[in-house]
Amino acid sequence: MSSDLETQDHGAPTFAIVMPGQPGDNPTTPKNVPHKGGAVNPSVDDLRVKFGAAIGRHEVGWGETTVYVERTKVREICAWLQSDPSQSYEYLSDVTAVEYRDQVRPIEVVWHIRSLKFRRFLRLKVELPKDGKTPLDVPSVWPVWKGADWLERECYDMFGITFAEHPDLRRILLWEQYKEGFPLRKDFPLRGRFSRAEQLKNALAADPEARYSMEEISVLEAFTDLPADMRKRLGGGEKVGE
């Protein structure tokens, strides 16, 4: 009986050893990487030719190239880097932000992108000055790489940076009703804004049923059945999903 099962052939495992990148190009472990200087990613020059003034300074540190770009042009630049066959940055590794301990140094939004074909790595940065005038807002790269969805949501959750035209920019790791601010900002204390006792009190007072997101409630059409605070929040004109 068991032989019956074993002889059934559901298609043998098919494995093909395919390598991205160009043939004959065998990368090796980087050794003795210099702190400053070193080879610049060739995409930087192409970016300057294509976008001119929208590209700011570039730095090479520990063998990685960083390019500062203009805030409003991010999506355009990313779309070109992704789709142009001479660049082909098809892979978005990470979207995050950095706030320095310095009071005046701008917050930086960081994109780590990768070309699998050319085995290149590029770090794009946008500086958002903390002068109170510049909005903490950058264009979303979700239309270019779908993988940016949760990464941008996390960045919003932790730093309060909004990503324009992101389809669903909600908090992700913290809950939607979280009101204490943005934890990875330097003005956020390590232990949170409230004492343990206050946090416990707040948690116990919270309505455990207010756990569905607005998007889900639009599915339920159970608006009238909601707890009062959520009804108020939704009634106040907050965006209800698509």
Place this chain on the structure above:
Amino acid sequence: MATLVGESGKKTRMVEMEIKPRSLESGFAGGMEPEFEGEHMLINIGPQHPATHGVLRLVLELDGETVVRCIPHVGYLHCGFEKIGEYRQYNQIIPWTDREDYLNSMGNNVAFVLGAERLFGIEITERCTVLRVIAMELSRIISHLVWLGTTCIDIGAFTPFLWSFQERENVYKLLEGWTGARLTTSGTRVGGMIADVPDGWVDGLKGFLERFPKTLDQCDRMLTRNAIWVGRTVGLGVMSPEEAMNYGLSGPMLRASGVAYDVRKDFPYLDYETYDFDVPVGTNGDVYDRFLVRQQELRESVRILEQAVKRLPDGPVNVDDPRVILPSKTKATSEMESMIHHFKLVMEGPRPPIGETYVPIESPKGEKGYYFVSDGTAKPVRWRIRPPSYVNLSAIPKMVEGHLLSDVIAINASIDIVMGEIDR
């Protein structure tokens, strides 16, 4: 739906149900069945559900048994690792890396120090390089075995779970002999390892490498051509190569879709380019191909380990660099200079130069990267984890929509998530 106020004063919602005797008059017979067509149902899975592999919560909108929409919720385990890291010295962060992806703790330890060493400008010793390769491949074996076992349970096969968890225990015994802990190894330090492997440890590893492929063969015979297994995995959660890249998938998820991106090959570290191993690549990008890829990766890990054991050189494990490595206790108590180094290292911690670096490794789940930003002080300004299973999980709505409810479990299992890493 009615709202009642209970004794505690808290509102309780309950569904009003009218219990009627089932008779001909009640309408259930004679073609008078209640009409449910076109009505969608909302189902909540998790956060406390064994098949969600942790505290994942999925809200599913169902049309009959077909998933129309899936909304995942994460964050139940959020502990703020990245925030805590900004208040710790580099070596003090290593215990946190154990706890994010706890199935790959040794791999995370190595990944963390690889990034930190790039930042400090340290070149590690030959023996340390090979030991770290051994550590990473052992944790890859652990992670894939846990994946195999839990996925088998999800889909309904119990025996491979026992086999794989038994072998996993053997690897844990090895790691315990080396670092003193099974899961929370904290096995590395900036510039070296917590300790050299003890006497006879390599023989234990050799014995494991002899036995382990037999277990793999057993699982292979049990699953790969098993009609039930194949029927429950083929054609589920298909991602095309373009989609997989666009969604940022990595690791076995990406390779099952046919993109041969492996950080060990494309952006090598720890001299991985000198090892002879293959990158298995699937063709269909479904759950079955992910299983095949992971199964083959286990064999490739064994190949790498065999080579690493052969080439393991003698010599020191830690670099000879008083900036980062503590002097021996004898030296610290007898030599003035060593005592100062010891004091400064413990009290102030090593200080990297100003700069930033992003170092990716191939974790069992995919591309895991640690991004450090240093302002020249002993604590990083920013320590960022690029979590592979977080990005992989973000594609779950795309993968499950249109499939049956029971297949959601299989697809979710195939992503190989670890909630510790997703929520951090």
